[in-house]
């Protein structure tokens with residue numbers, strides 16, 4: 530296991546879900562991804578929300594997103610640096 534950012538890893542998995550699911554059993558993979566997302570949500574809701582980019586120091590764009598899954602909801606603040614990640 531690499532010590533890469535857990536957040537990064539799960540975000541990547543969520544993004545590529547469906548497009549690279551041919552690598553292994555899709556159903557098994559989907560379940561794993563769902564569990565990973567739940568873990569990520571639990572993790573993310575406990576994170577302090579940073580207001581400034583750790584790379585360039587610019588103020589981050591922030592928006593609250595609510596995720597619903599089965600009986601559970603998570604309120605997560607997503608941040609984006611418009612300097613490092615221009616659209």
Ligand SMILES: [Zn+2]
Pocket residue numbers: 582583584585586587610611612613614
């Ligand atoms: Zn930045």
